Amino acid sequence: MKNKYIFKSKRLGFRTWKGSDLEEMTLINSSKEVMKYFPNTQTKEHTKQFIAKMNKSFEQNSYCYFAVDILKTQEFIGFIGLCKQIYKSNFTPNIDIGWRLSSKFWNKGFATEGARACISYATENLALEKIISVTPAINISSENVMKKIGMHKIGIINHPLLKNDKKLESCVLYEWNFAVHKIT
Ligand SMILES: CC(C)(COP(=O)(O)OP(=O)(O)OC[C@H]1O[C@@H](n2cnc3c(N)ncnc32)[C@H](O)[C@@H]1OP(=O)(O)O)[C@@H](O)C(=O)NCCC(=O)NCCS
Numbered sequence: 001m002k003n004k005y006i007f008k009s010k011r012l013g014f015r016t017w018k019g020s021d022l023e024e025m026t027l028i029n030s031s032k033e034v035m036k037y038f039p040n041t042q043t044k045e046h047t048k049q050f051i052a053k054m055n056k057s058f059e060q061n062s063y064c065y066f067a068v069d070i071l072k073t074q075e076f077i078g079f080i081g082l083c084k085q086i087y088k089s090n091f092t093p094n095i096d097i098g099w100r101l102s103s104k105f106w107n108k109g110f111a112t113e114g115a116r117a118c119i120s121y122a123t124e125n126l127a128l129e130k131i132i133s134v135t136p137a138i139n140i141s142s143e144n145v146m147k148k149i150g151m152h153k154i155g156i157i158n159h160p161l162l163k164n165d166k167k168l169e170s171c172v173l174y175e176w177n178f179a180v181h182k183i184t
Pocket of ligand 1: 033034035037098099100101102105106107108109110111112113134135136139141142144145148
């Protein structure tokens with residue numbers, strides 16, 4: 001396929017979503033291990049809606065949670081990217097950077113490499129002032145990605161969408177200001 005990837009990092013390719021991603025992303029979204037820090041796993045129908053929403057976001061904004069492949073093997077590993085968040089809180093509306101990978105591909109540095117590539121893509125192609133990232137305080141692997149790429153910790157917040165879950169409600173909030181922060 002011509003211009004399959006919107007951008008690449010050393011090991012990864014970032015693209016919009018295609019029909020054949022549905023089965024594999026559904027496996028990721030329905031895994032209790034992957035979704036440990038979410039209130040629920042997600043069904044194939046949720047995943048279908050998610051994929052449609054991401055492609056629409058890319059059409060409108062030139063960003064989305066990108067589908068990510070390993071360049072060498074062409075394996076699909078999950079998503080890393082940017083998404084507009086409009087739920088009501090004192091830190092939204094905003095654009096967040098997020099990641100969700102199949103557990104087969106954890107602990108290989110892919111999330112951190114991909115997050116850095118997304119920030120470089122945004123720096124070069126999108127006129128954004130800042131982005132944020134939020135994760136339950138107990139999701140240490142996700143917070144570690146924020147720390148490793150050089151995001152700035154704003155503090156701990158109570159997440160309005162996780163009010164009914166005492167384990168998940170307390171979240172860390174990080175920020176990336178394009179005028180100030182440098183990729184580490
Ligand atoms: C959050 C998530 C994406 C993190 O993935 P991850 O693989 O742990 O993250 P990283 O890319 O930072 O890789 C971690 C480890 O890979 C190791 N690694 C192996 N090979 C590497 C390489 N070539 N380069 C860099 N690191 C490498 C590193 O040791 C690193 O661990 P360290 O930072 O403690 O040294 C993953 O746990 C996930 O998908 N979780 C489920 C979804 C989720 O919770 N998303 C966040 C919701 S807010």
